Amino acid sequence: MSSATAATLERVAARLAAEGGLLAQALLPGGPQVPLADPGFGELAAAGPAAAADPATFALVVEAVHEAHLLHGGTSRILDASDRDLAILAGDRLYALGLAELAAIGATDAVRELADVIALCAQARAGDDPALAAAAWAAGSAAIGWGSSDELEGAKNAARAGISGAQDGLRRAADRAVERAATAS
Numbered sequence: 001m002s003s004a005t006a007a008t009l010e011r012v013a014a015r016l017a018a019e020g021g022l023l024a025q026a027l028l029p030g031g032p033q034v035p036l037a038d039p040g041f042g043e044l045a046a047a048g049p050a051a052a053a054d055p056a057t058f059a060l061v062v063e064a065v066h067e068a069h070l071l072h073g074g075t076s077r078i079l080d081a082s083d084r085d086l087a088i089l090a091g092d093r094l095y096a097l098g099l100a101e102l103a104a105i106g107a108t109d110a111v112r113e114l115a116d117v118i119a120l121c122a123q124a125r126a127g128d129d130p131a132l133a134a135a136a137w138a139a140g141s142a143a144i145g146w147g148s149s150d151e152l153e154g155a156k157n158a159a160r161a162g163i164s165g166a167q168d169g170l171r172r173a174a175d176r177a178v179e180r181a182a183t184a185s
Contacts, residue, residue: 002034002038002040002043004040004042004043004059005034005038005040005042005043005063006031006032006034008042008043008056008059008060008063009031009032009034009063009067009077009078010031010032011056011060012060012063012064012067012078012094012097013027013028013031013032013078015064015097016078016079016090016093022086022089023079023086023089023090023093026079026080026083026086026090027078027079027080028076028078028079028080031078032077032078033077033078034077035077038077039134039137039138041062041063041066041137041138041140041141042058042059042060042061042062042063042066042141043059044062044138044141044142044145044178045058045059045061045062045110045141045142045144045145046058046059046062046145047145048142048144048145048146048147048178049145049146049147050107050109050110050144050145050146050147051110051144051145053105054105057101057102057105058107058110058144058145060098060101061097061098061099061101061102061110061114062098062114062141062144064094064097064098064101065094065095065098065099065114065117065118066137067079067091067094068090068091068092068093068094068095068098069091069117069118069121069133069137070091071087071088071090071091071094072087072088072091072125073125074087076090095118098114099111099114099115102114109144109147109148110144113140113143113144113148114140114144116136116140116156117136117137117139117140117141119160120132120133120136120140120156120159120160121133121136121137123159123160124136127162129167131167132159132166132167132170134167135159135166135167135168135170135171135174136156136159136167136170138170138171138174139152139155139156139170139171139173139174141174142173142174142175142177142178143174143177146177146178147177148177149173149176149177151169151172151173151176152170152173152174152177154169154173155169155170155172155173156170
């Protein structure tokens with residue numbers, strides 16, 4: 001488990017606790033339960049130059065929206081998701097929190113990238129394709145941190161069109177974005 005991801009999820013949970021109500025009551029006792037294999041999408045986005053002005057906010061946003069995605073699928077790292085209606089409500093709240101935070105700091109490119117991730121994940125869920133959802137998250141997190149590219153936009157279009165193997169294109173585009181950034185610095 002990444003301690004940075006756990007710390008970011010603690011901040012997300014603290015936001016929900018401060019709001020009170022049903023979501024605050026549903027927080028897991030003992031704090032976030034981050035699996036060892038957690039992908040750390042918030043860390044990925046926050047490490048990029050596009051997030052350099054406020055990496056903590058970028059990490060919080062990406063992890064909040066990723067948590068929303070997990071809640072809509074029936075799992076959570078910070079909330080008891082056993083009540084499906086409450087899990088959906090919590091997911092919707094976290095989607096809104098993440099997008100509003102990015103809009104507040106003027107990160108419109110990141111808002112667009114997260115909207116694409118959300119849409120691709122909805123498509124993946126409808127098609128029972130968890131590999132596509134995971135690839136969309138990797139590509140979206142890289143694009144939030146390092147910016148998009150023609151390759152990534154093409155991979156997203158292929159995924160939207162339902163082209164077989166689109167998730168491989170998304171992962172390659174994400175990897176190249178990070179590689180380009182590493183060689184540029």
